Every structure is written in C-alpha cells, then in structure tokens.
Amino acid sequence: MTEGTSEPQRPGTDPLTERSSRVVVARKLTRRAGRERAGEFLAEGAQAVGEALAAHAAGRVRVRSLFATEQQAAKLPALDVPVHLVTERAAASLSETVTPQGLVACCALPGTTTTEALAARPPLVAVLLGISDPGNAGTVVRVADAAGAGAVLFAGDAVDPYNGKAVRASTGSVFHLPVARDRDAAAVLAACREAGLRLIGADGHAAADLDDAADRGELAGPTAWVFGSEAHGLPDEVLAELDASLRVPIHGAAESLNLATAAAVCLYTSARAQRRRG
Numbered sequence: 001m002t003e004g005t006s007e008p009q010r011p012g013t014d015p016l017t018e019r020s021s022r023v024v025v026a027r028k029l030t031r032r033a034g035r036e037r038a039g040e041f042l043a044e045g046a047q048a049v050g051e052a053l054a055a056h057a058a059g060r061v062r063v064r065s066l067f068a069t070e071q072q073a074a075k076l077p078a079l080d081v082p083v084h085l086v087t088e089r090a091a092a093s094l095s096e097t098v099t100p101q102g103l104v105a106c107c108a109l110p111g112t113t114t115t116e117a118l119a120a121r122p123p124l125v126a127v128l129l130g131i132s133d134p135g136n137a138g139t140v141v142r143v144a145d146a147a148g149a150g151a152v153l154f155a156g157d158a159v160d161p162y163n164g165k166a167v168r169a170s171t172g173s174v175f176h177l178p179v180a181r182d183r184d185a186a187a188v189l190a191a192c193r194e195a196g197l198r199l200i201g202a203d204g205h206a207a208a209d210l211d212d213a214a215d216r217g218e219l220a221g222p223t224a225w226v227f228g229s230e231a232h233g234l235p236d237e238v239l240a241e242l243d244a245s246l247r248v249p250i251h252g253a254a255e256s257l258n259l260a261t262a263a264a265v266c267l268y269t270s271a272r273a274q275r276r277r278g
Contacts, residue, residue, distance in 0.1 A: 015085040018093040032160045041162035043105040051172030052105045062108040069102035096164040117178035118195040122150020123222040130156045130229040138169025139260035145173035147267040156185040197224040199242045201234050202266050206245040219270045220277035230259050
C-alpha cells in the first residue's frame with residue numbers, strides 16, 4: 001500500500017475522514033483478500049500497536065504507518081513511522097471492535113515460511129491444522145508464546161493469523177514469535193520432522209492420556225503439538241502420520257475442552273517436562 005509509506009501530516013492539517021483515500025485503502029486490509037493483495041495487515045488498539053512498534057524497533061516486523069485520533073496521537077512518543085491523524089469516525093471505520101480505541105497500525109505481512117520458522121530448531125512448536133475460528137487461533141498463538149514455544153505454524157485450510165480478531169486475541173504475541181502459513185499440511189508436518197520434532201496430536205478420543213505420557217517422560221524431547229479444527233478435530237489420515245496422539249484427561253463432568261484451553265494444557269505440560277529435563 002503505497003499510501004502507508006508517505007510522509008506524516010504536518011501540524012494543523014485536518015484529520016483524515018472515513019472517505020479519505022488513504023483510509024479507504026487501509027480499510028481493505030480488514031479482509032483477507034485485501035491483506036494478501038497489499039501484503040499488509042492492521043493491528044488495532046494500544047496493546048497491539050505498542051507490541052507492533054516494539055517488534056518494528058527490533059526489526060521483526062515493519063510498521064508502515066499509524067492512524068490515530070488527535071487524542072491518541074498526543075500520547076505517542078517520537079517515532080520513525082508516519083502518523084496520520086484521523087477523525088473518530090475514520091478510526092471507527094478501520095476498527096472491527098464495538099469500542100474503537102482510535103489507534104491502528106498498518107504493518108507489513110511478515111511472510112515467514114515454515115522452513116524459516118523452524119530454522120532455529122525450536123524444541124516446542126504449535127501446529128494449527130484447519131483451525132477456522134480466529135479468536136481460538138489468536139488465543140493459541142498467545143498461549144504458545146506464554147509457554148515458550150518457538151513457532152506457531154498454520155497448516156491446511158486454516159484461518160489467516162493476521163485476521164483482525166486473531167491479532168487482537170493474540171494480545172501482541174503474533175509479534176513475538178515466528179508465525180508461518182502453508183496450505184500443504186503434509187509439507188508442514190514433514191518440515192517439523194526434519195527439524196527434529198516429535199509429532200503429537202491432541203485428540204479427545206485418543207487411548208493414551210496426556211498425564212500418563214508426561215509421567216513416562218515422553219514429552220521431554222522436542223515436540224510439535226498438532227491441533228485440529230474446533231468442530232472435527234484431526235483427520236484420520238493425519239492421525240495416522242503422527243508419532244502419538246494424546247487426550248487431555250477430564251476428571252469432572254465436562255464433555256470436553258475447547259481448542260485454546262486444550263492447547264494451553266498440552267503446551268504447558270510439554271514446557272514443564274522440557275524444563276525439568278534441561
């Protein structure tokens with residue numbers, strides 16, 4: 001988006017409205033097709049923008065511009081990023097939340113490949129295969145970051161991790177660790193094996209129990225946890241290719257755990273086992 005690389009507005013310039021061409025172009029980034037076409041995505045709100053700017057300063061992500069209301073612009077420190085003043089209505093038009101915060105960053109899509117994400121041979125990785133809900137996806141990115149995972153890989157027909165809801169649900173974690181996308185699920189799993197990772201699927205119907213596997217020391221080595229879609233879990237053909245499938249034990253009357261909660265339990269169990277071993 002060439003508009004994002006231009007100079008910021010000079011003092012005294014009227015704020016951009018929702019009809020301004022720069023705002024109209026940025027609004028297209030709320031859709032996946034627009035993001036892929038422009039190679040950019042939006043991060044909304046003080047938390048996400050702060051994390052984006054920190055990643056920008058560290059060279060992990062490029063923030064091309066900021067859109068800010070006058071109130072929000074007054075809070076910003078000196079930046080090497082263009083800041084475009086916008087009206088409240090213009091800020092709301094770029095927002096996908098009920099209560100817009102008046103601050104949006106336009107960021108370059110990282111374009112990280114699976115090979116690049118695994119280049120450092122991380123000992124713990126999360127693979128999201130066919131995940132469709134952006135809120136769940138973003139929360140798993142956040143959980144993976146918190147558990148110390150080295151990468152999150154989106155495989156198959158998965159949601160875009162740079163969907164606005166996914167970015168918000170990650171609470172900035174999407175800027176902390178490598179996130180890669182590849183529609184070829186088999187290639188993602190093969191890359192994990194090549195990186196020395198044992199493939200373990202989270203499966204609520206698995207015969208083997210997560211706690212028992214941890215007690216036996218089976219989770220202490222480098223692991224890629226594979227999580228399937230919210231509605232259908234992991235396909236049989238994928239389960240057949242994994243090294244193991246484990247279920248999170250349910251000790252109460254709940255029927256099951258949602259994806260993000262199950263991912264948190266699995267990733268933290270592995271993280272604990274790896275730290276004990278180390």
